[in-house]
Amino acid sequence: MTSKRLANYKSYIPGTLFILPAFVLFAVFIFVPLIYGFVMSFTDYGGFNVTPNFIGIDNYVNLFQDDYFLVSLKNNLIYTVLFVPLTMILALFAALALNNVLHLRKYLRMAFYFPYITSMVSIAIAWGLLFNPVSGPINYILKAIGIANPPEWLMSSHWALFAIILVAVWKSFGYYMIILLAGIQGIPEHLYEAAKLDGANKFKQFLYVTLPSLSPTLFMVLILTIINSFQVFDLVSVMTDGGPGRSTNVLVFRIYQEAFINYRMGYAAAMSTVLFLIIMVISLIQFRLEKKWVTY
Amino acid sequence: MQDAIAKPKSSKLLYWLLLVVLVIFSLATLFPFLWMISASLRTDVDLFKNPMNWIPQTLYLNNYKEVWTAIPFAQYFLNTVKLSVIITVLQVVICSMSAYAFAKLKVPFKNTIFILFMTNLMMPWHSIMVPQFSVVSSLGLYNSHTGYILIQLFSGFGIFLMRQFFMSLPNELNEAARVDGYNEWKIFWKIMMPLSAASLSTLTIFTFTFMWNDYLAPLIYLNDDVLKTLQLGLKGFQTEHTMDYGLLMAGTVIATIPMVVVFLIGERFFMQSVATTGMKN
Numbered sequence: 001m002t003s004k005r006l007a008n009y010k011s012y013i014p015g016t017l018f019i020l021p022a023f024v025l026f027a028v029f030i031f032v033p034l035i036y037g038f039v040m041s042f043t044d045y046g047g048f049n050v051t052p053n054f055i056g057i058d059n060y061v062n063l064f065q066d067d068y069f070l071v072s073l074k075n076n077l078i079y080t081v082l083f084v085p086l087t088m089i090l091a092l093f094a095a096l097a098l099n100n101v102l103h104l105r106k107y108l109r110m111a112f113y114f115p116y117i118t119s120m121v122s123i124a125i126a127w128g129l130l131f132n133p134v135s136g137p138i139n140y141i142l143k144a145i146g147i148a149n150p151p152e153w154l155m156s157s158h159w160a161l162f163a164i165i166l167v168a169v170w171k172s173f174g175y176y177m178i179i180l181l182a183g184i185q186g187i188p189e190h191l192y193e194a195a196k197l198d199g200a201n202k203f204k205q206f207l208y209v210t211l212p213s214l215s216p217t218l219f220m221v222l223i224l225t226i227i228n229s230f231q232v233f234d235l236v237s238v239m240t241d242g243g244p245g246r247s248t249n250v251l252v253f254r255i256y257q258e259a260f261i262n263y264r265m266g267y268a269a270a271m272s273t274v275l276f277l278i279i280m281v282i283s284l285i286q287f288r289l290e291k292k293w294v295t296y
Numbered sequence: 297m298q299d300a301i302a303k304p305k306s307s308k309l310l311y312w313l314l315l316v317v318l319v320i321f322s323l324a325t326l327f328p329f330l331w332m333i334s335a336s337l338r339t340d341v342d343l344f345k346n347p348m349n350w351i352p353q354t355l356y357l358n359n360y361k362e363v364w365t366a367i368p369f370a371q372y373f374l375n376t377v378k379l380s381v382i383i384t385v386l387q388v389v390i391c392s393m394s395a396y397a398f399a400k401l402k403v404p405f406k407n408t409i410f411i412l413f414m415t416n417l418m419m420p421w422h423s424i425m426v427p428q429f430s431v432v433s434s435l436g437l438y439n440s441h442t443g444y445i446l447i448q449l450f451s452g453f454g455i456f457l458m459r460q461f462f463m464s465l466p467n468e469l470n471e472a473a474r475v476d477g478y479n480e481w482k483i484f485w486k487i488m489m490p491l492s493a494a495s496l497s498t499l500t501i502f503t504f505t506f507m508w509n510d511y512l513a514p515l516i517y518l519n520d521d522v523l524k525t526l527q528l529g530l531k532g533f534q535t536e537h538t539m540d541y542g543l544l545m546a547g548t549v550i551a552t553i554p555m556v557v558v559f560l561i562g563e564r565f566f567m568q569s570v571a572t573t574g575m576k577n
Binding site for chain 2: 137227
């Protein structure tokens, strides 16, 4: 009996050892921070070695009276509302077109995907110069084709966020295109053949075969782009630093500023909780809707 | 697809029209990179005088020389190579080890731990970066490469990807090896890892690219100039030399070249890693 139990214990040893490094890393650097952050959001922790005070839900109350935070939330929502559909439409168009093209396929796929693998910082610097209202080529071209007063892009509080969205769409549509392309190529050929037998033209095939079969993939891309849109930071940091004024300040950028520039860690932790909840809600919606919305 | 050839004239015309649109679209996509290269090879005077002459009359290579002395570019470059390589190797090994355990070995509370690990896929790092910073600081690892490396070693995606592959291998393989007197450690290194070369390459390329381009985590964790990475260096350079277009662009071109090389070598694996994301559900 004891020897049997011992053998039973022993059989768990290799597996436990194999998982141990990942488990320790997960516990220390992800799980503990997750819990700690929640606790921290109820304190006035300011970093360094100052003892934090427990202040209840003050941080959360202040958060929703804080103009700066609300502006960053609003900007982020504008970013999401524009970034998500633009990226999806472009990605879907590129994926469908690529699927119907026989020539230059490899080149086109690489060209569209290429921006995704380059660093945000590099391309943000380059786009910053391209958008320069005085010396950049974009406004030079716009003036050349007859637009007398082109926008001042990153220097204008009306256009800066829009310029950042354009760059973000340009940077990432290729990635989602590859996901959609894989989805399109996974649609069984016999569905198209059946549709053709029924006399469906290309457009009807798209409407009644491609789109429904692709809906799980489209739905996933939708969720991925939404979640992605709440993580935007690099472009804002390099191109505008949140400005002009507060016009391009977004959620993660605001968290970064409060935590690592103003050292209001407790307050930033409360903002992080809001970010966490937003993402969780989106994930839950995904969970619930996946079965209803998606037609296989 | 094949019937594009045997189609009536109007749809053939449509096909070529689509191709032309796609080519124009692809050139527009690549335009910023072409402009980057062009600007890096010209003097700023030339650039401002003739903004539309994208093909330089004479190649001006001075920017590529100057960038190495204008900032500690070599130091940044070496730091980035060091961190990307160390993190990639360790992350791939650690993730593969736990993935192997999830796929083939007995682990207490296996499902609970696996679900816990997979929450990492849904939860963005940004939402824990503030408390994580406090934890790392309290361990005395702020402003050190060690601290930055440690926070990057766990990857839910990596574990998921490798577990999928290991599960596709037959259990008889392990049993036969055990009969031959192999222990699990030996099975893992001598049999499992060599078999999973394709998945390993996918994960390696994915992680390396991510680490090479990482910006926010180094921004938070690395403060001393000697510790900084290329992305931080470029950002600092941009703040100081806002109007030195040529120099700035030479810096970004050099920082991008390693990624281009990795991309061209591992294009197949890139596409695979993305397609895997698509199969996640």
